[in-house]
Amino acid sequence: MSKLSRAAFLLPFMALLLVGCGSGDRDALDSAALEERRAKAIAAMERHYATQPSLPPDLREAFERGEVTEDEIDAMAAAGELEPFFVFATPDDLPDDLVWEDGSDLPEFASPDAKKGGTWYTAVQDYPRTLRRVGPDANSSFRPFILDTVVMGFGQRHPEDISIVDGNFRYFPGIAEAWSEDKETRTVYVRINPAARWSDGQRITADDLMFMFYFYQSEWISAPWSNNFYSRNYVRAVRYDDLTFSVTLPEAKPDMLGRVLNLEPLPAHFFDEFGPDFVDRYQWRFVPTSGAYVVRDEDVRRGRSIALTRNPDWWAKDLPFWRYRFNYDRVHFSVIRDTAKHFESFRAGEVDGFGLNLPDYYYDRLPDDDDLVARGLIAKYTFYNERPRPTFGFWMNSSRPLLDNRDIRKGIHYASNWERVLREYFRGDYTRMRTTSDGYGEFTHPEIRARDFDVDKALEAFARAGFTERDSEGVLVNDRGQRLAFTLTTGYENLQDILTIMQREALQAGLLFRVEVLDGTAAWKKVQEKQHDIQFVAFNVGPEMYPRFWETYHSVNAYDRAFLADGSPNPDRRPKAQTNNLQLIANRELDALIERYRASESAEEMRALAFEMEEILYEDASFVPGFVMPFYRTAAWRWARWPEHFDVRISGNPLEYWLGWIEPGMREQVLAARRSGERFEPIIEVHDRYRPE
Amino acid sequence: MRLNPLTLRKLKRFREIRRGYFSFLILIGLLGLSAVSELIINDRALAVRYQGEWSFPTYGPVELGSVYGLEGTDGRRPVDYRRLKEHFDAAGAGDRVIMPLIPWGPYYNDAVGGILRAEAPNFERGHYLGTDTTGRDILARLVYGFRTAMLFALAFTALTYLIGVAIGCAMGYFGGLFDLLFQRVIEIWSNVPFLYMVIIIFSVIPATFSVGARIGILLAIMVLFSWTGLTYYMRTATYKEKSRDYAAAAQVLGAGTSRIIFRHILPNTVATMVTFVPFTVVGAITAITALDFLGFGLPPPTPSIGEMLKQGTANLTTAPWIVSSAFAALVVILLLVTFIGEAVREAFDPRQFTLYK
Known part of the structure; x- marks a missing residue:
């Protein structure tokens, strides 16, 4: 939507570089260039603030489906038909009747006995390839330590009290001092704590929140997921004064509060050189943080070690809910690629945990x-x-021959001996996963149990599908000579033993799994291209209030044009690649429920819908729930x-x-x-x- | 068959080199045993007497429990002969199950104490070398893995020789443009990194192929990238022999190309080529082991020495019997083959004594 403005930004910038090369007095010119660059960055930001429209959800979906073009949206924005995303208002514009909350009735969860000091030695498998928090390579195993677990949001979900009050989880304050939720207008108002500071000493203000939206919406960060997330899940950001802002959401889903309080502002002053070369320019610059730990330049020993250092002047060090935590003075990460070696380092006392x-x-x-x-x-x-569980299990591709038969899928359920794996391989430590979304508290279906291993029931189910005879290897065949054999693929090399055990067990019921162990990337590619028969894989899930169904079960993620206009399955439909519907489920009834679930603003209704969908999925039987740790x-x-x-x-x-x-x-x-x-x-x-x- | 007296003398000399000769006998013995390993190490019964009738299930199709009068679920699933034996013994109706000497198959997950994990050697239970991390018998997996590796290596050797000798010989004999072109082709071809090619090609083979087919494909790929080495030796040997007087004499006498090649040149190059055979075998065993070790070889759960080495190194401290068994087996095989190789080379060397100047 801002192609033109970007080009306008680029041209003078390149001219500047050319001038810079021939200069005699470098320093003066460099600083002049930098000044100019900063001015450009601010101009670009202001242009974005002024022009970025707020797309209503239906318009956005139409745009995603390709029914509306970018030019048409630009034209609508220019004609003033769309509301702006960024609004700069005055304190007088704040509604008068706001009820401010601050979660102060919640109990603290850290121990007052904690003592500050010492170094915690630990290891990472790969050296982080950047200190940026977004963009290429940023999603590494080190990211939690500079972002997820360290940075303060405006508020944070209380990790002990998991009750749901008024459709929201309980939140304790972080950067925010208080907040107020207006369900009618789908808006959350937030007051920032006046004491809040970045680790470089600058104040945290509402401008940093506005900048954050601009930053994540910008294409310069090369992060399409963020681009999409921050423009689709929010429709407006309003700044009232230095410390007060509001954010409006497209729909008032349960846990609406979380969607705003979990946001982490970004230090606008630090990104004053923000431009098209962001990815390279900020590759190794540590972003000033609201959290307790910083990465100092001298601790970045590339390829060898990196360390977090506790900021002794951290503004929140005595703040309730934040005190008595982040106790280590330093956290030292060395690089140990091999698990067995990591373990030996631990035994030697070189690593603490x-x-x-x-x-x-x-x-x-x-x-x-x-x-x-x-x-x-x-x-x-x-x-x-107690948290949402990764979905370890067998994901069957129901668009494949034989697997498109529900009886065969049910038979595979009964022929999968998870009980033996859990009892004898995991030694009874792990438990059987029950549904497709375990660990969501009251959003997880209370009664459904995964089908147990049962040779007789498996044989019955296979017989219903026409598989009654066994060949010389004991594998079932039907009267057309087809064998009951499927490729079982995984990218988890360290879990392949599970599959070889299951393979032997499934043969009892005349089912042959051809085990295929690929490296992680290849296995993921295979399942993303929907080339799999059955895949042993898991989605990692965040601590959200309710499970997501649209990504994994809606027919738009299964096929291009799954159904014809009259509602019958499209005979020419093709599996859709690069989506999370790994089972290729296309069920009109389920689609309708998912759409209601997506649009629903009542936790009660969503729960009922989730249960109903869970029951449909159980009957559909294309996911064999595996285990839960x-x-x-x-x-x-x-x-x-x-x-x-x-x-x-x-x-x-x-x-x-x-x-x-x-x-x-x-x-x-x-x-x-x-x-x-x-x-x-x-x-x-x-x-x-x-x-x- | 009447052998050339020269060849007979070479064979005699081979027999006289005792280390090589005995290695040869041992290896043949092992190969012979492994050819019938189903009768020695297996979880299927050698013989079952049920209601007075004997049956021999070892090489037959999978039998369901109902064949032996088992009822309920047990009647509908493949027989577990070890449990059938217990069942017959307990019933005491005169029915019998005779199990092989070592009653474990390479795939059977035996949960000792109800847990699937690496168990140390346990003579009482019949795991003479212990079990791997999922309770499978190591001896059984070694034996079946050895058989696959040896068959693979022999087939590999035969095929590379077929191609290598044919092309090398043609290059040496015809010379000229043919030789020039093929040399360039071989130079390019032999610079393709073999291991990467195997990994790349193998990663795109669909898993629907049976284990046998996959082994065949692996063999084909490896042969395709390995025949070049032989052509150099063969080419030189042919050049040398071709310029000898007897070749010219044969030509003058009117012998055709094929007769000269097959009756005169090839028999005289055998001495050179045969000495490489054992090393090709060693190379093939090492290659397939390495591929399995890296996870690019045979699909799990096919038993293989490389897979076992991999498991062993990952469990070095807790289950040293895995890696030591696999390592010892590999060392023994490679040593035997190398000893044979040395003896063959010595026996086929026309010079009894060599003087270095």
Whole structure:
């Protein structure tokens, strides 16, 4: 929508570069160039503020379907038919009747016993390829440490109290001091805490919020997902004064508050050179943060290590909900690519903690009677948590021959022996996934249970589909000579044992899985192009209030033109690539429910719809629910301490909420004890407050 | 068949080199045993006596439980002969199941103590080398893996020789433009990185192909990229022999091209070529092991030494028996082949003594 303005921006910029090359007095010119560049950046920003229209949802969907062109939208905007996205108002424009909330009735969850200090040593598998938070390569395993778990939003979901009040989760304040929600106008008003500061000392203001929208809507960041997310899920941002703003959403979905409070403003002053070369220019610049940890230039030793340093002047260090957290003075990351090597570094005391989620690590490689554990030098913790679960299971491509038959799909359900895998391979630690969306609290269907392994029921189902005879290898064949054989693909090399076990078990029911183990990228490509028969894969899901159905089950994500005008399946339809509908489900009834679910603004109704859809999906039987890990497990050296309750309910790992600390002087003491043979009381803790019954 | 006295002398000399000769006998013995490994290491019964009738299920089609009077679900699924044996023994009706010496198949997941994990060698249960991480018998997987690797290596050797010798010989004999062109082709072809090609090509083969077909394709790809090495030797050997007087004499006597090549030149180059055979075999075993180790070889759960090495290195501290079994097996095979190779080379060397100047 701003092609012209970008070209206008580029031309003088390139001219400037040419002039710069021939200059004798470089410094003066460089600083002049920089000044000019900053002026351009501000001009571009202001142009965006002035021209960016707010698209109503139906218009946006029409645009996505290609029914409306970009030019037409530009024309509509120029004609003033569209509301602006960015509005600069005055404090007088604020509604008078706002009821401000600040979540102050919520309990704090960190331990007052926590002590500041020390260095936490840990490792990452790959060195981060950039310090940018968006754009190419930014979504790395290091990102949580400069963004997700460290940066403060305006507010944050309370990680212990997961109740839903008035259609929202409970939020405690971060950068915001108070907020107010108006469901009628689908708007959330926010007042920023006047004490809020960036790590470089500058104030955090409503301008940073406005800039954030501009930044994420800009094509210069090379992040289409963000471009889409920040222009489709929000329709207006209004600045009232330095510390007050409001954001309006296209629909008043449940947890509307979260959609605004979870936003993280960006320091506009830092991005004063924002331009088309953003990706390269900001590659290794650490963005000033509202959070406790900064990355100092001298700690970036590329390819080898990187470290977070606690900002001693962090503005929120005594703020309720934020105090007693982020206790380590430094967090040091070295690069260890190999898991086995990582584990050995941990045993050697070079790394402070190690994840023990896999049973063989928990039971065999670091058993309770291991010398270091028995002597109390290394502690083992199991923490049961409660959060949406990754969807590990078999995703069947129902557009494939034979798999398009529901009886065969049901038979595959009964022939998949997850029970044995859970009992004998995962040693009873993991539990069976029940539905397609487990862990969403009251949005998860309470009664549906996945079909259990049952050879008889599987044979019956296959017989209904015409598979009654077995060939010489024991695989079922039908009277046309087709074998009941499917390719079972996965990109999880470390979980391939599961598939080989399941393969042997499925043969009991005359079903042959041809196991195919690809590398992660190739497997993902295969399933995105819908080339799979059956894929063993999982979507990772965030701690959202309710599951998403449109992405995975709506027919527009299954086929191009799934149905003809009269509602019958289109005989020429082709699977649609690059969508998350891996099962190729195209069901008119389900589509209608999904559309109602998407448009619904009532949690009650959405829940009922979610249950109904879940039941349809159960009958459709193209997803075999796999397993759920109801906890996380970790080991740590004895000097690491945690609160009495260890971690919070929705936490997925010990560095997500930063509740731990290092006991002063303990590291030396423990390392000395390791040499001298001294013993401590062993620490093997299981925190099962949130264990499902 | 009457052998050339020269060849007989070479064979005699080979027998006299005891290390190589015994290695040869051992390897042949192992190959022979592995050809019938279904009868020795298997989870299917050798013989079953049911209601007075004997049956021999080893090589037959998969049998369902109903064949032996099992009822309910057990009657409708493939027989687990070990459980059938327990069932017959408990019933005491005179029915019998005779299991092979080592009653484990390469795919059977045996949950010792109800848990699937790597178990140390356990003589009582019959896991003489222990089990791998999903409770499969290591000895069984080694034996079946060895068989696949050896068959693969032999087929590979035969095919590369067929192509390499044919083209090399043609280049040496015809010379001229043909030789010039083919040399360039080979130079280019041999610079294609073989391992990457295998990985790339193998990654696009659809998984619907059976294991046999996949092995065939792997073989074809490897042969396609491996025959070039031989042509150099063959070409030189042919050049040398062709310029000898006896070749010229044969030509003068009116012998045709094919007669000269097959009756005169080829038999005289055999000595050179045969010495490379064992090393080609070693190369093929190493290559397929490496591919399996990297995860680009045979599809899981096909037993293979490379896959076992990979598992072993990942479980070095907790299950050292996996890697030590696989490693020992690999070392033994490669040593045997190398010993044979040395002996063959020595036996076929026309000079008994070599003087270096």
